[in-house]
Every structure is written in C-alpha cells, then in structure tokens.
Amino acid sequence: MASPEKGKNGKERDEVVKQRAKKEGLGWIEWMMGWFYLAYEMLFQRIIASNLENPMPLPPINDLTFVVTGSTSGIGKEIARQLAEAGGHVVMAVRNPKAATDLIKKWQEDWSGKGLPLNIEVMELNLLSLDSVVRFAEAWNARSGALHALINNAGIFSIGEPQKFSKDGYEEHMQVNHLAPALLSVLLLPSLIRSSPSRIVNVNSIMHNLGFVDPEDMNLTSGKRKFTSMVGYSNSKLAQIMFSSVLNKRLPSEAGINVVCASPGIVHTNVARDLPKIVQAGYRLIPYFIFSPEEGSRSTLFAATDPQLVEFCESLKAEDWPVCAFINHDCRPANPSEEAHNIETAYRVWEKTLELVGLPSDAVERLIEGEEVTCKYGVSQ
Template sequence: MGEKKKEGLGWMEWLRGWMYIVYEMLFQRIMASHLQSPLHLPPVNHLTCIVTGSTSGIGREIARQLAESGAHVVMAVRNPKAAHDLIQNWQNERTGVSLPLNIEVMELDLLSFDSVVRFADAWNATPRPLHVLINNAGIFSIGEPQKFSKDGNEEHIQVNHLAPALLSVLLLPSLIRGSPSRIVNVNSVMHYVGFVDTEDMNVVSGKRKYTSLIGYTSSKLAQEPGGFGLQVMFSSVLHKRLPAEAGISVVCVSPGIVQTNVARDLPKIVQAAYHLIPYFIFSAQEGSRSAIFSATDPQVPEYCELLKADEWLACAYISQDCRPTNPSEEAHNIETSHEVWEKTLEMVGLPADAVERLIEGEEVTCKYGACKG
C-alpha cells in the first residue's frame, strides 16, 4: 500500500513553528545587534537592481539604500505616481549631493499575469543586463474574506508566489546577461507554520477552511526560495535547475518581524500590541538588511554554489541577522517541492521546460504572452 498523503502539519510541527516565530520576535534584535542600520554596503555602482513593491515598507528602504549607494534601481510598482513622488522627495533630501539618484519606474501589477509578462518583455527587449531581482512585494490581508485575482487565483498565492515565480523565470535571459546575478525572494518567518497542498493551492476544495493566515503562510512556504512556503520550495527547485555556468544565485531571506504596512490589515487588538512592544519589532530599515545583504554581499554566490555542490535540499536562506539558516522542515520535502514546481509552471502558463529553453536562448510561449531569450 502507498504511503498516505500528508494533509497538514502535525501538531508538533505546528507547535515548533509557532515557538520559532515567538522566539524570533523576542530575540531578533539581540541576534541582529552586530548589524549597522542602515547596512554598510560594498561598492554597488555596477549593479542594476529591480525591486518589486518598492513604494512602502521594506521595499522602499531597499530601493532607497541601493540607489543612494550608487546602484541603478528599477522600482517595479503598481502605482508609478507614488514611486515618482518618492524619488522626488529623496532627491530633495540630498542637499549638497551633485549626482542625482539613478532610479527609474516601471509599472508592475502582480495581481495580473498579463502585467508580469508585459514587464518582463519590456525589460528583456532592452540590451541592458539585470544583476539583481528582488521579489519583495507581498500581501497579508488578515481577517479578510477569500479573494481571487482576475487570473482566478487566491490573491495571497498569486502575489506572494505565482507572480514572482513567473517574473523570475521570464527575466532569466536578462539575469544571464548580468551574470553573476541574483534572485532574492523576501520571505517570511510565517512560512514555518505554512503547509502546501499542491492539489489545492488556492484553498478551494473545502478540505481546509480558508483563513487569511492559511493563504499567507502557505504562499510563503512555496516561495521561499515563494505563498511564502510555496516560494521557498519553488526557489529550491529553481536553484537546482540553473546550471553553474548561468551564474545566477537564488536566495530566500527573512526580514524578521517588521512594522510595515502589513500591520494596517491586522485586527485592532494586534495593532495595539505592535505599538506596545516596539523594542522587539524591527523598523522597515532594519527589516531591509537581510535582503540588501543577500543582494550585495560577495560571499552569497559562493554559499549558493556550495549548497548546490553538496546537493542540499533547500536553496540558500538568510535570516534577519544576515546569517545563513535553515528554512522550515516542510521546505525540505523534495517530493512536494517538485510538485510545487510543476503545479506553479502550469498555473502561470509556462511549459515544463521553460527554464532550460530560456537558458539556451530559445523563445518560450506562455499562456499570457511570449518571452524571447
């Protein structure tokens, strides 16, 4: 008889996950006490960096600090006017600095796969290399009813995992031009209590009652190097599928527990708790450090290659104190990770061999448009 398919986290896994989250909140500031804020950066004048969701919170800090350190930053945002206003404010604050910030704005709506494909096509059509893609944009609509994008996906799963996964794959030609280059996925400590059911990623079957917490934690598990659990699993398979000669590193990062716009969706009592314990919770500037570190530190690609050579199950995961750590136990599940990979490519309309074909410079046609290598 075949082994019964796992349908959720065991209570011990769930308890361990929550204990880890509480521990992280209480001690993250102590663990990261060796870090400067803002983070001291190596020379980045040669880097071109795309940062999604860069008009607020952690993304805004990432974009600003990279730009002020000399990088060419592309703010990939849903609201271009807000981005242009921010850039103007940043320029105005730089009194006495002759060189303007090297920032451009491009429209990107992660709730629309068509928008993702248009963005990738527009960028790939230029000869410019891409050195760093930072998938920062994310949502966590606590307490909200289940919502679906026009593409038919639960919103957390689309914004936190599917759209960044599609963007990462479609931008591979430009990342190869910029090699050595990096994909940095901003994940969440909440993936430790996430579970991925590859047969019900949109949580519509009725097997699990939908809550915004399930949508968020599951999305982060997949993404994590994607929701956020999905992100991790997808990233791990992508990391393995990219040949060393492509020169692309894949990293997932935890920003820690941060006071950002996510808190605006929290219940009033939880918002009150956020304000009562400011010592424990990072500012957006502090929360941006792990992503900026992963995007710029010269040792990160070496670490990624070491993991690949050792056939490590998960991709590189950098914690809020800018040190390598392990993602959740569930993120190491090889079988589920490959199921997540296959299901994700299917849901975003890409062929199973999209990565291999794009690396070879071939054209890949997806359901939402064409992307040429």
Template sequence: MEWIRGWACVFHEFLFQRFMSSHLPNPLSLPPLSHLTCIVTGSTSGIGRETARQLAEAGAHVVMAVRNTKAAHDLIQQWQRDWSAKGLPLNIEAMELDLLSLDSVVNFSIAWNARLAPLHVLINNAGIFAMGEEQKFSKDGYEQHMQVNHLAPALLSLLLLPSLNRASPSRIINVNSVMHYVGFVDPDDMNVVSGRRKFTSLVGYSGSKLAQVMFSNVLFKRLPLESRISVVCLSPGIVLTNVARDLPRSVQVQYALIPYFIFSPQEGCRSSLFSATDAQIPEHCEKLKTGDKPICTFISQDCKHTKPSEEAQNVETANRVWEKTVELIGLPLDALERLLQGQELAEAGAHVVMAVRNMKAANELIQQWRTKWSASVGTMYDDFVLQSNGIWIAMLSAYCH
C-alpha cells in the same frame, strides 16, 4: 510536531530578533554599487522603499517595480532633492508592475527584456498579508496571497532569466518570512478551495510563503552551475509595515505598542540588502548546489546563513509545487531551460524563430531588438504552441531575443 516547532521558531524570532541582530549597524553599511542594476518590487513603502533608497544611494541603478507609479515618482523626486546636496543624482526609475495581474507581470518582463540590459539583482519584495479578511481571488482566478506572494514573483523570476543570465553572476532575492515554518502547501489545492482545509488569512499567507521557498529550492537546483545565478530566500524579521499594514486597525494599534520587539523598515531591510550585496553569497550558493540535497540559502533577520523549515526541504512536495506553479502561470515544464537556451542562442548570433499569435507585437519587438543587437530574428505563425492565457507568447518573446 513540525507545526509546534514552527510556531516556536516564529515566537523565538519575535522575542529575540532585536537581540540576535544587535551586532548589525543600522543602516547596514553598503559598498559602492554603481556596477549593479537592481529591480525591487513593492518599493513605495516599508522594507521595499528602504531597500530601493539605500541601493540607489550606494550608486546602484534601481528600478522600482510598483503598482502605483505616481507614488514612486513622488518618492524619486523627494530622494533626488535630498541627495542633490551631495552632487550626484540617483540612478533610479519606476516601472509599472501589479502582481495581482499576471498580464502585468508579462508586460513588465517584455518591456524590461526589450532593453537587452543586464539585471544583476531581482528583489521580489512585494507581498500581502490580509489578516482577518475573507478569501479573495485575483482576476486570474488565484487566491490573492498565493498569487502576490508566490505565483507572480515566480513568473517574474522566470521571465527575467535572460536578463539575469546576461548579468551573471546575478541574484534572485525572495523576501520571505519565518511564517513559512507554520505553512502547509497542497500542490493540488493551492487556492485552498477543496474543503480539505478551512481557509484563513494565516493559512493563505503561511502557505504562500512555504510555496515560495519550495519553488526557490527547485529553481536553484535546476539552474545550471555555469549560469552563476544565485537564489536566496530571507526573513526580514517581524516588521510593522511588512505584515501589519493589512491588519485591522485595532490590531495595528496593539502591534505598535510593542516597539521594542518590532523592527523598523530600515532594520527590516538589512537582510535584503545583505542578500543583494554580500560578496560571499555566490560562493555559499555554489557549495549548497553541490550538496546531497540542494536547497537555496535562507538568510535570517540577523543576516546569517541558515536553512528553511524541514517541510520546505521536502523534495517530493517541492517538485510538485514547481510543476503546479509552472502550470498555473502558463509556462511549459521546460520553461527555464528554454529561456536560458534562447538567450544564449540569440547572443551567439543564431537565427531565432518567434512562434507567436500577435505578429504586429512581435515585429515591433524585433525592430527594437535589431537596433540594439545583431542577432537575426524571424517570426512565424504557429497557434499550436500557444497557451490560452497568452503568457507562453510573452515567454517566447522574452527568451527569443
């Protein structure tokens, strides 16, 4: 029955999204955002591209976190030329981030945290839907949909918590999908390799989106109220470049024949921009946090507060997804608490010890931080706390600043 209701929600959004969002301007009107720093992943095409451009044009400092930095720099130059006639340059830059590599996520986080800069909005926009393709795995060993759509954004969100906490109030925005309504997640088989379920790209995509909502619910619940970090998931609607760019060419052609129902990227990014800038989001999240069953807010394609699927609100499964996710990305179960505590200790002037294997890298980071901050940071060698994939080292580096 839940599966039937899920598909009903999918088809309802497809058929009526344009009608339901008819009250929204296109493009969405934004207030001046010169006080915000925003990271947008996957921002060289589609929804992410429009999101980054419009945030920058509203005055925000925008970081395009992308795999193809050349394409990003080309876009930045184009936007700067287009905007130069108005007299003010855009405050926008590009940094390399490949979500198919957890090492890349770690390196990005270290580089960003070394700046000791506040991060007001993290928009986990990048995603993949390789429809019709055979099952593929990243070099980290994880099914590609699960890694790009869930595991890598989860790791990025956790490792950037010190920067988000510094900017409080701040927001973690996850560009999700109505397809999470038809998803299923087995925390013991997130790679879908046990044989209990037959893998299809739809199974991979919808399951990864459901996992992201579940993880976001637990993250929202575990973040202390005083951190003032809002967690938001959203549906952009059915957008050609959001889903169909990875479809077979013949399907893309059919997809493009129904333009009335399909959002353009400019229309699809409205829920992202709303989630990142609406002044009522923090208050709404605070009310949800004090509820009986804390769940993060879910913003629909028409920029209204709604709830995720019933399955996404399954507390027992969500907690298991949280635990398995943290395990797969190489962090301890109390990573969130340690990250927030470490950031607070360092900013309070405490002596913070970095337990690392790579002393040279740690000392280089310390030298960078000492030029910007007054905290006293020392190093020691302690191989016991290290994970084999090295991510725990990076997490220590990220929070001990």
C-alpha cells in the same frame, strides 16, 4: 509464484495505501514548533541582530542594476532608497507609478549635494495580473540591458479578510507572494544570464514555518482545510521557498545565477493597518521587539549585494542541499522549516506553478539555451 493479476492488484493496493498516507497537513509537533519559532523571533530578533549596523553599509555596487518590486512602502521602499544611495541603478517595479515618482522626487531633493543624482526609474507592474507580469518582463528583456539582481519584495497579508481571488482566478496571497514572482523570475532569466553573476532574491517570512502546501489545492478551495488569511499567507511563503529551491537546482553553475530567500524578521510595515485593533495596540506597546522597515531591509540588502554569498550558494548546489540559500534577519544563513525540505512536494509545487502561470515544463532549460518561451498570459490582442 504470484500470478500477474495478483501482482497487479498488489501494486494497486500499495498505491492506494500510499495515497491515503499522503501528508495532508502539518503534524501537531511541526505546528507547535512553527509558533515557537515565531514567538522566539518576536522576542529575541533585536538581540540576535544586535551586531548589525543600521543602516547597514553596502559594498560597492556602482554600475549594478536592481529591479525591486513593491518599492513604494515598507521594506521595499528602504531597499530601493539604500541601493540607489549606494550607487546602484534601481528600477522600482510598482503598481502605482505616480507614488513611486513622487518618492523619487523627494529622495533626489534629500540627496542633493551629497553626490551624483540617484539613478532610479519607475516601471509599472501589478502582481495581481499575470498579464502585467509578462508585459513587464517583455519590456525589460527588449532593452537588452543589465539586470544583476531581481528582488521580489512585493507581498500581501490580508489579515482577517475573507478569501479573495485575482482576475486570473488564483487566491490572492498565492498569486502575489508566489505565482507572480515565480513567473517574473523565470521570464527575466535572459537578462539575468546576460548580466551574470546575478541573483534572484525573494523576501520571505518566518511564518513559512506554519505553512503546508498541497500542490493539487494551491487555491485552498477543495474544503480539505479551512481558509484563513494566516493559512493563505504562510502557504504562499512556503511555496515560494520550494519553488526557489527547485529553480536554484535547475540553474547550472555556468548560468551564473543564484536564488536566495531572505527573512526580514517581524517588521512594522503597512501590514499593521489590516491588523485587528487589539493587535495594533500591541504593536504600539512593544515597539522595542519589532524592526523598523530600515532594520527589516538589512537581510535582503545583504542577500542582494554581499559578494561572498555567491560562493555559499554554489557550495549548497555542490552538496545537493535540498533547499536554496536562506538568509535570516541577522544576515546569517539559516535553515528553513522541515516541510521546506520535502523534495517530493517541492517538485510537485514546481510543476504545478509552471502550469498555473502558463509556462511549459521545460521553460527554464529552453531559456538557458537561448530559446524563446511563450506564456499563455500577456499575449498581444
């Protein structure tokens, strides 16, 4: 019979072995498959989605309220316009309120004579400031109004640029694409619960297939991996799926909220302005393969409005599926990357995310119970 001391040493050795065996990146097969999926989508996305109309007809959404982040350009601009033209109440949550106001004026003029004036308003939101996120959520919740869908569309992909950090101290891709939307989603739960059935829709990317998230190195500052804008972007999108999957599990069916990630496909947006000159030339040479913003908006609009999606999301919960609903660019359910199915890492990403955005670990449960939750950001001076 082994002594207690030997047993203790054995456990310590097992823990050391486990730590050494901890995955520190994508395997070469996963990495190659990620690039294969990216190339496949680039070449065949238009054929795969050829069954979709453009613009895509929307179901009746009168009296439904949508918050759309990053809605002054690209996909977000199309999402906001089409939701408004279909009769929805749209809140453009943007960093530049003047640009949004100018857009609304133009849209109202173009829409004149086609029906009632578009029901759109503007609220300021800067995802590079977690203080701004908290202020937005507090202002919205204080209205005690309806919120049927939060569409986290805003994102950045600073191609070719050196690593940058927000004033909050976080790598910018991770903050804008994951941390800030995660904080906004949690803080708006009271409004979403009040308006259930409701949804949180996160605009994701096929490039999450190239991502690998180390919860202890979400800022990519440890030196374990060299930072590139590609690494920063793909990691942030994978982190978003992982957090969304855990959030979806934490929300009981009676809360009436479903979390969905949607891939728009490869879209010609303002990201192209930051591409190398040779890649920009490629964009102009192969327009057939790349979606316009209007085409790229279809999967998100579907995820935000399709009535049958609720039943699909609930079935995933019932089956204890490891990831939340993921809608592909052809508006059909798809399976995110193998790494996105890593439940252990997903829960570590969940815990680390709540820590970084200044929320208690039981924030979701407390908000569901109607309790107040304090965030370390946005505190009144």
